[in-house]
Amino acid sequence: VGTDLLRGVITSIRKEIESLGGEVHFNTALTGLERKNGQLVGITTTNGSFACETLVFAVGHSARDTFSMLMDSGLVLECKPFSVGFRAEHLQTEIDKSLYHGAAGHPALPKGEYQLSQHVSGGRCVYTFCMCPGGVVVASSSAENQVVTNGMSYHSRSERNANSAVIVQVNPSDFASADPLSGIIFQEKLENAAFRLGGGDYSAPAMRVGDFLNRKKPEHFGSVAPTYRPNAVPRDIRKCMPPAISNGIEDGIRTFARQIHNFDMYDAVLTAIESRSSSPVRIARDENGEATRLKGLYPVGEGAGYAGGIVSAAVDGMRAAERIISRFKPMRG
Numbered sequence: 097v098g099t100d101l102l103r104g105v106i107t108s109i110r111k112e113i114e115s116l117g118g119e120v121h122f123n124t125a126l127t128g129l130e131r132k133n134g135q136l137v138g139i140t141t142t143n144g145s146f147a148c149e150t151l152v153f154a155v156g157h158s159a160r161d162t163f164s165m166l167m168d169s170g171l172v173l174e175c176k177p178f179s180v181g182f183r184a185e186h187l188q189t190e191i192d193k194s195l196y197h198g199a200a201g202h203p204a205l206p207k208g209e210y211q212l213s214q215h216v217s218g219g220r221c222v223y224t225f226c227m228c229p230g231g232v233v234v235a236s237s238s239a240e241n242q243v244v245t246n247g248m249s250y251h252s253r254s255e256r257n258a259n260s261a262v263i264v265q266v267n268p269s270d271f272a273s274a275d276p277l278s279g280i281i282f283q284e285k286l287e288n289a290a291f292r293l294g295g296g297d298y299s300a301p302a303m304r305v306g307d308f309l310n311r312k313k314p315e316h317f318g319s320v321a322p323t324y325r326p327n328a329v330p331r332d333i334r335k336c337m338p339p340a341i342s343n344g345i346e347d348g349i350r351t352f353a354r355q356i357h358n359f360d361m362y363d364a365v366l367t368a369i370e371s372r373s374s375s376p377v378r379i380a381r382d383e384n385g386e387a388t389r390l391k392g393l394y395p396v397g398e399g400a401g402y403a404g405g406i407v408s409a410a411v412d413g414m415r416a417a418e419r420i421i422s423r424f425k426p427m428r429g
Contacts, residue, residue, distance in 0.1 A: 097251065098249055098250045098251025098252070098253070099248040099249065099250060100250045100251055101251045121141070121143060123142075123143075124141050124142055124143045125141060125142045125161075125162075126139060126140075126141055126162060126165070127140050127141055127142060127165065128140035128165065128169065129151075129169050129171075129390065129393070130145070130148075131390060134389065134390065134391055135149065135390075135391045135392055136148060136149055136150070136151055136390055136391065136392035136393050137149060139151065148392075149392050150392050150394070150420055150423075151392060151393050151394065152394050152396055152413070152416055152417075152420070153379070153387070153393055153394060153395045153396065153400060154396050154397045154399065154400070154409075154413060155379075155395075155397075155399040155400060156398075156399045157372060157374060157375035157376075157398050157399040158238045158372055158399075159399060160238075160239075160280055163277060163280065163377050164277070166379065167276065167277065170389060171379060171380075171387055171388070171389060171390060171393075172379070172380035172387075172388040172389060173276040173277070173377055173378070173379055173380070174276055174377070174378045174379075174380055174401070175268040175271065175275070175276050175277075175278055175279050175376065175377065175378075176268070176279070176375070176376060176377065176378045176401050177265055177266065177267045177268065178265075178266060178279060178373060178374045178375065178376045179223075179225070179263035179264060179265050179266065179373045179374065180263055180264065180266055180283070180286060180337070180341060180369065180370065180371045180373070181222075181261060181262050181263030181264055181337075181341065181345055181369075181370050181373075182245075182261070182262055182263075182333060182337075182345065182366040182367060182368050182369065182370055183233045183245045183246075183247055183259055183260070183261055183262075183324075183366070183367045183370050184224075184259060184260055184261075184262045184305070184349075184364060184365070184366055185233060185257045185258070185259045185320055185322060185323065185364060185365040185366075185367070186257065186258050186259075186320065186358070186359065186361060186364045187256065187257060187258070187319070187320055187361075187364075188207060188208070188229060188230050188255070188256060188257060188258045189201075190357075190358045190361060191207075191208040191209075191210065191229070191258045191356065192205075192207065192208040193357070193358075194208070194356045194357040194358060194359075195208040195209075195210070195356075196208060206229075206253075207229035207230045207253045207258070208229060208258070209227050209229050209258075210224065210227060210260070210355075210356055211223075211224055211227060212224045212348075212352045212355055212356065212359075214347070214348050214351045214352070216264075216343075216344045216347040216348060216351075217343070217344070217347065218340060218344070220264050220265050220340070220344050221264070221265045222262065222263070222264045222265075222344045222345060222347065222348030223262075223263065223348070224260040224261065224262055224263075224352070225260065225261040225263055225373055226246070226247055226260060226261050226373075226405075227247075227258070227259075227260035228247035228248055228249040228258065228259050228260065229249055229253050229258050230249055230250075230252070230253030230254050230255045230256075230257075230258065231247055231248055231249035231250070231253065231255055231257070231258065231259055232247070232248060232249075232255055232257070232259070232323040232324075233245050233246070233247055233259050233300075233322065233323050233324040233367055234246050234247065234248055234324070234325070235298065235300070235324065235325065235326070236372060237287065237291075237298070241288055241291050241296075242284070242287035242288060242290075242291055243287060243290040243291045243294050243298060243299075243300050243301070243368065243369060244287050244290075244369065244370075244371055244372055245300060245324060245367050245368070245369060245370050246370070246372070247259045247260065247261065255323070256321075257320060257321075257323055259323070261370040261373060262345055262348060262349065262352075262366070262370075263345075263370055263373050264340075264341045264344035264345055264348070266279075266282070266341070270282065270338075270340075276377060277377065279376025279377060280376055280377065282376070283371045283372070283376060286336060286337065286369050286371050287369060287371055289335070289336035289337075289369075290333075290336045290368045290369040292336075293331050293333070293335055293336045293368070294329055294331065294368075295329060297326075297327075298326055299326060299327040299328065299329045300322075300324045300327070300328045300329070300367050300368060300369075301328075301329060301330075301331035301332075301333050301335075301336060301367075301368045302314075302317070302322050302324065302328040302329065302330065302331065302333065302365055302366060302367040302368065303330055303331065303332060303333050303365070303366055304317060304318060304320075304330075304362060304363055304364065304365060304366075305349060305360055305361060305362060305363075305364040305365065305366060306360075306361075306362030306363065306364075307362075308333070308334070308346065308349075308366055309346060309349065309350070309360060311334075313332060314330035314331060314332060315330055316330055317330065317363070317365060318362065318363030319363040320361070320363045320364050320365050321365075322365045322367055324367050328365075328367055331368075333366060333367075333368040333369075336368050336369060337368070337369070345366075374398060374403075374404050375398055375399050375400070375401045377399075377401055378400065378401025378402070379395035379400045379401060381394070381395050381400075381402075384419060385415065385416055385419045394416045394419070394420065396409070396412045396413045396415075396416045397409035397412050397413055
């Protein structure tokens with residue numbers, strides 16, 4: 097679809113909801129849950145309280161204040177595996193050549209895309225995620241003193257670079273804590289480290305793939321210009337990532353280069369840090385899809401810990417809708 101067109105799609109969805117009698121409350125945060133005998137009966141927000149016996153809880157995976165509120169409310173939260181790493185940028189023309197060979201550049205062909213994975217030492221998996229052909233790397237921090245990257249493509253996919261996350265799985269055992277929010281604390285430490293390494297002005301630390309693989313001090317960029325804004329600065333990005341993760345990414349890049357020619361291109365760029373691939377928290381729910389200890393609350397999607405991307409989150413939401421429909425209007429016959 098492209099991020100530029102998606103904005104219009106979201107507006108259309110909102111207008112459709114409103115035309116059917118729904119309401120959309122902007123700048124309104126959920127601050128509490130009201131219950132009676134284990135059943136949800138209402139919610140409190142920054143704009144007042146509402147009676148509510150059924151809540152589809154599609155929280156985003158970066159809603160850290162909301163997760164803390166849920167802990168205080170007595171809901172069961174669990175720490176879960178997720179992945180962290182860097183954003184990799186290559187020339188789109190090089191990706192096209194690797195995938196299409198002599199037909200690269202033909203106007204009938206779409207921009208080349210890839211999806212790669214490999215198990216590396218330590219039993220971890222390194223893989224590419226959220227590949228954005230002809231796209232840009234964007235800033236995605238949600239609080240002060242953080243540097244977080246993500247990627248996007250416009251509908252035209254006409255930008256010079258291709259980008260994707262190159263990430264490695266981390267497990268609750270890496271956090272050395274039984275706190276259900278320890279994965280969030282782990283993320284924040286990495287994001288703060290990237291912020292400091294970039295100079296403390298929200299510039300992102302980045303380096304050429306060749307310097308990363310050869311463990312050389314980065315001094316400049318080459319033919320692949322990093323697209324992160326406000327700025328990307330040459331820094332040794334290993335300094336903001338645990339060695340197990342950096343080494344896993346190094347092994348992954350070398351392996352991926354056997355599948356995508358020039359994936360290890362010296363001038364390709366790695367930008368730190370990609371830390372929000374999926375939620376580090378899962379809100380426990382029962383076989384009916386309702387939150388443990390609170391009937392009527394349906395945790396769904398990526399932030400709740402039950403999806404790993406846009407499509408799977410949408411499917412999980414559809415399942416919740418079907419459960420709610422069957423609850424209020426069971427099928428007959």
